[in-house]
Amino acid sequence: MVVGVLLLGVLLYYLLVVTEGVFLGRRLVVWLYDRVAGTYDARKAVDPDYEAFFLARPLQHHLKHIPNPLILDVATGTGRLPVALLAEPLFHGRVIGLDASGKMLAVAADKLRPYQFRAALVQQTADRLPFPANSFAAVTCLEALEFFPDDETAVYEMVRVLKPGGILLVTRRKGAWGKAFLYHYRTVAQFEAFLRVIGLEKVYTVPWQQEYDQVYGRKRHEG
Numbered sequence: 001m002v003v004g005v006l007l008l009g010v011l012l013y014y015l016l017v018v019t020e021g022v023f024l025g026r027r028l029v030v031w032l033y034d035r036v037a038g039t040y041d042a043r044k045a046v047d048p049d050y051e052a053f054f055l056a057r058p059l060q061h062h063l064k065h066i067p068n069p070l071i072l073d074v075a076t077g078t079g080r081l082p083v084a085l086l087a088e089p090l091f092h093g094r095v096i097g098l099d100a101s102g103k104m105l106a107v108a109a110d111k112l113r114p115y116q117f118r119a120a121l122v123q124q125t126a127d128r129l130p131f132p133a134n135s136f137a138a139v140t141c142l143e144a145l146e147f148f149p150d151d152e153t154a155v156y157e158m159v160r161v162l163k164p165g166g167i168l169l170v171t172r173r174k175g176a177w178g179k180a181f182l183y184h185y186r187t188v189a190q191f192e193a194f195l196r197v198i199g200l201e202k203v204y205t206v207p208w209q210q211e212y213d214q215v216y217g218r219k220r221h222e223g
């Protein structure tokens with residue numbers, strides 16, 4: 001009896017905490033994010049200088065030849081990437097943040113209020129992006145792919161809406177916490193190969209946080 005309860009506890013911890021509900025379906029993942037939205041930023045405690053140095057400026061560097069780039073941030077959460085980019089004095093573009101959690105987006109909306117018409121938020125899941133093909137100069141997706149039931153479809157969608165020559169920036173969960181996601185886990189080589197197969201070139205991986213790498217690629221021009 002005690003062993004049974006213990007095993008059930010371990011299983012629930014794995015399904016709800018370690019893998020944040022991904023093996024129980026998208027609705028549960030989103031429901032869990034709705035529950036934690038109010039405390040997400042406090043727990044994350046991101047440092048604006050760190051965000052500028054490791055996120056906003058490298059992305060801006062890739063986009064420096066485009067005067068007013070339009071960026072899509074998939075699974076934007078509380079608006080981490082839009083806020084980091086729009087706070088940069090030399091960034092003159094606009095950012096759309098998309099997320100399935102209405103509560104996460106409500107927090108993002110508060111933070112993005114100072115940027116008015118340069119930021120927009122959309123509540124939608126990542127597997128069917130509500131935008132025409134070839135729309136964005138860059139598409140980003142940070143700390144989220146492993147929580148999508150079908151992460152490959154989501155990445156296909158990101159590449160579809162990216163303009164030829166546009167930049168994709170996604171994160172790859174790594175280490176033991178990455179492997180815990182079982183078939184969602186890919187090595188650096190596997191992940192980079194997948195991105196090349198679906199139409200990206202100049203793919204490379206940069207170590208970022210303890211649990212994540214950043215992976216960049218550029219959408220190939222046809223022909």
Ligand SMILES: C[S@@+](CC[C@H](N)C(=O)[O-])C[C@H]1O[C@@H](n2cnc3c(N)ncnc32)[C@H](O)[C@@H]1O
Nearest residue numbers: 033075076077080099100101104125126142144
């Ligand atoms: C760990 S948070 C990352 C948020 C933000 N990108 C960041 O770096 O702080 C994961 C986000 O993915 C969103 N999410 C999970 N499944 C999703 C799906 N299928 N479609 C769109 N967003 C999803 C959650 O609502 C949550 O906001």
